[in-house]
Amino acid sequence: MTFDLDTRLAGPLADPAGEAGHTDAPPRMGFFTDTSVCIGCKACEVACKEWNAVPAASTGEQSTGPGDLSGMSYDNTVGLGGSTWRHVAFVEQTGPPPVDLGMPSVPQGADEGDREMRWLMASDVCKHCTHAACLDVCPTGSLFRTEFGTVVVQEDICNGCGYCVPACPYGVIDIRPEDGRAWKCTLCYDRLGAGQEPACAKACPTDSIQYGPLDELRATAATRLADLHDRGMEKAQLYGHDANDGVGGDGAFFLLLDRPEVYGLPPDPIVTTRDLPEMWKHAALTAAGVVVAVAAAFIGGRR
Amino acid sequence: MSRREKLAVPPATVEPAPDFDSYYGRPILKQPTWKVPDVPLYLFSGGLAGASAVLAELAAATGRPALSRVARFGAAGGALAGTGLLIHDLGRPTRFLHMLRVIKPTSPLSIGTWILSPFSALSLAAAASTLTGIAPVLGRVAGVGAAALGGPMTTYTAVLLTNTAIPAWHDAHREMPIVFAGSALAAAGGLAMVGSPTGENTPAVRLGILGAAVELTAAAVLRRRLGFIGEHYHTGRAGAWMRGARALSAAGILGGLLGHRVRGMSAAAGAALLAGSVATRFGVFEAGRASAADPRDVIVPQRARLAARADNSTPLASTPPSSTPPASTPPASPPLAAAPPAS
Numbered sequence: 001m002t003f004d005l006d007t008r009l010a011g012p013l014a015d016p017a018g019e020a021g022h023t024d025a026p027p028r029m030g031f032f033t034d035t036s037v038c039i040g041c042k043a044c045e046v047a048c049k050e051w052n053a054v055p056a057a058s059t060g061e062q063s064t065g066p067g068d069l070s071g072m073s074y075d076n077t078v079g080l081g082g083s084t085w086r087h088v089a090f091v092e093q094t095g096p097p098p099v100d101l102g103m104p105s106v107p108q109g110a111d112e113g114d115r116e117m118r119w120l121m122a123s124d125v126c127k128h129c130t131h132a133a134c135l136d137v138c139p140t141g142s143l144f145r146t147e148f149g150t151v152v153v154q155e156d157i158c159n160g161c162g163y164c165v166p167a168c169p170y171g172v173i174d175i176r177p178e179d180g181r182a183w184k185c186t187l188c189y190d191r192l193g194a195g196q197e198p199a200c201a202k203a204c205p206t207d208s209i210q211y212g213p214l215d216e217l218r219a220t221a222a223t224r225l226a227d228l229h230d231r232g233m234e235k236a237q238l239y240g241h242d243a244n245d246g247v248g249g250d251g252a253f254f255l256l257l258d259r260p261e262v263y264g265l266p267p268d269p270i271v272t273t274r275d276l277p278e279m280w281k282h283a284a285l286t287a288a289g290v291v292v293a294v295a296a297a298f299i300g301g302r303r
Numbered sequence: 304m305s306r307r308e309k310l311a312v313p314p315a316t317v318e319p320a321p322d323f324d325s326y327y328g329r330p331i332l333k334q335p336t337w338k339v340p341d342v343p344l345y346l347f348s349g350g351l352a353g354a355s356a357v358l359a360e361l362a363a364a365t366g367r368p369a370l371s372r373v374a375r376f377g378a379a380g381g382a383l384a385g386t387g388l389l390i391h392d393l394g395r396p397t398r399f400l401h402m403l404r405v406i407k408p409t410s411p412l413s414i415g416t417w418i419l420s421p422f423s424a425l426s427l428a429a430a431a432s433t434l435t436g437i438a439p440v441l442g443r444v445a446g447v448g449a450a451a452l453g454g455p456m457t458t459y460t461a462v463l464l465t466n467t468a469i470p471a472w473h474d475a476h477r478e479m480p481i482v483f484a485g486s487a488l489a490a491a492g493g494l495a496m497v498g499s500p501t502g503e504n505t506p507a508v509r510l511g512i513l514g515a516a517v518e519l520t521a522a523a524v525l526r527r528r529l530g531f532i533g534e535h536y537h538t539g540r541a542g543a544w545m546r547g548a549r550a551l552s553a554a555g556i557l558g559g560l561l562g563h564r565v566r567g568m569s570a571a572a573g574a575a576l577l578a579g580s581v582a583t584r585f586g587v588f589e590a591g592r593a594s595a596a597d598p599r600d601v602i603v604p605q606r607a608r609l610a611a612r613a614d615n616s617t618p619l620a621s622t623p624p625s626s627t628p629p630a631s632t633p634p635a636s637p638p639l640a641a642a643p644p645a646s
């Protein structure tokens with residue numbers, strides 16, 4: 001167990017499980033979601049719901065009800081939430097007028113000026129942050145760090161205070177209104193314990209969702225990124241892989257083909273508790289100021 | 304057939320062309336699930352209670368029994384209301400005590416509960432003693448204990464809100480404790496103006512005026528310093544609450560200055576200060592909700608931060624044509640460029 005105040009709230013942290021007090025923890029496990037091979041089949045969404053017995057959708061959740069259409073391409077799940085732990089985003093992009101690369105093409109009866117259209121699909125999930133704001137702010141200890149370095153809610157402890165909800169810089173965790181408690185991806189904690197991979201990774205037909213020791217996944221991702229760059233996909237980028245980012249790196253990271261915000265991800269999230277020492281300092285000074293102010297109001301005798 | 308039609312995919316929504324990319328304009332952050340009016344009133348009650356507890360003990364120590372009495376009731380009432388509202392806001396109210404199974408310095412709600420719980424017990428004991436006349440010494444001791452927690456009671460709620468990812472709250476983490484402290488002083492002074500005779504109300508009037516002035520000034524600084532994110536304090540519901548708060552606080556200040564020797568005027572001014580404090584809490588809360596719903600608040604500053612970092616980093620990173628030549632740029636240690644120490 002290592003404890004270093006500098007890395008307790010932000011910054012790179014080699015061993016989150018150890019820092020949380022686990023001894024002899026297994027290697028940190030996580031997800032690498034390579035969106036370049038995602039086909040938008042939503043098998044992950046379904047597998048997650050089935051394995052974890054997640055209800056179809058919560059009332060008032062971002063998700064539309066069964067049968068409703070969002071108008072957002074093929075995405076009728078809309079976003080992560082208390083009852084949506086995997087969410088496949090669909091982005092339809094119209095590119096600049098095509099450059100003739102001399103590639104064979106199928107005539108499509110389209111106008112000459114027609115632009116190329118491309119799909120971006122990406123399966124989003126809880127990031128299992130190295131410095132997880134949700135976990136930091138949880139007043140009951142319901143959210144905890146597992147021996148695998150993941151972040152899990154204990155539903156028998158959560159009292160539905162809702163603090164984790166606005167604390168998450170990715171907008172992942174949410175309260176299920178009909179239940180009153182907070183829910184999010186557990187990275188299939190029950191399956192991990194049994195040596196199984198999470199349901200979504202298991203179901204993914206293209207290996208867009210890969211599960212494994214985070215170190216190995218990071219190496220895989222670097223290779224894949226270099227490959228895509230070689231092929232001229234300059235906008236391809238890793239997201240959440242960097243231990244020096246604002247959350248100390250994500251346990252679930254991504255390969256994206258465009259800027260993160262295009263997929264609904266914050267471009268440069270920072271764990272809010274990074275600034276907490278400063279906040280407490282300001283609050284303590286101000287609290288002292290309140291006492292001084294009240295005392296000052298009594299100075300000068302006149303009733 | 305109609306089923307089929309229903310499944311037909313509608314055309315992708317045409318986005319207005321904003322100055323940033325987003326996913327169909329969806330918010331990035333989740334809205335706080337905290338309820339209105341529970342949580343704004345909880346913020347108000349805690350502030351009122353905390354400042355009142357300090358006021359009560361100093362009033363008692365300086366021989367102002369009537370002032371002390373009303374302030375003690377304010378402290379106990381505020382604490383009781385605050386605790387009740389907090390519990391009512393939980394998704395699982397019966398599990399309130401789960402808050403007390405841990406003490407987490409990283410959770411302002413945990414620390415806050417550990418401030419609020421003893422404060423409530425002590426201020427209730429003090430008020431009960433005042434009310435019944437039983438065990439005045441113990442009552443006094445309890446009152447002093449509550450007063451010791453009074454300062455923190457007025458500001459921990461500011462940390463509670465600012466320690467979130469919501470830009471209109473988080474980015475205001477320097478000013479928010481001052482806004483809340485001012486609001487608390489205005490409320491405590493206001494309540495004491497309502498409830499104490501003119502013979503004893505000088506400290507209450509001073510406090511109310513000072514508090515409201517601090518509240519107004521700090522809120523103005525906060526809005527200005529937040530830049531475009533501060534707009535959420537001007538517009539919509541939050542804007543209406545904040546305008547109301549300004550009007551009420553200003554009226555309270557004026558009434559306190561002019562009419563503190565007249566019982567009716569003083570009470571009316573006190574009520575205005577109380578109402579101004581309430582309105583501020585609602586305004587701040589609504590501004591946070593609006594900010595959470597606005598993807599721009601998250602994306603634009605973060606994008607700018609990345610761009611600034613890329614500018615400061617190696618010349619290999621995409622250099623906008625306008626940037627200064629890399630040679631003149633000091634390699635200020637941007638987090639991304641710093642090599643991680645091989646530990």
Ligand code: SF4
Binds near residue numbers: 131133167168184
């Ligand atoms: S992404 Fe949000 S919910 Fe998931 S671990 Fe990080 S802070 Fe918690």
Ligand code: SF4
Binds near residue numbers: 164165
């Ligand atoms: S809602 Fe539950 S999991 Fe979230 S912070 Fe509160 S107690 Fe913790």
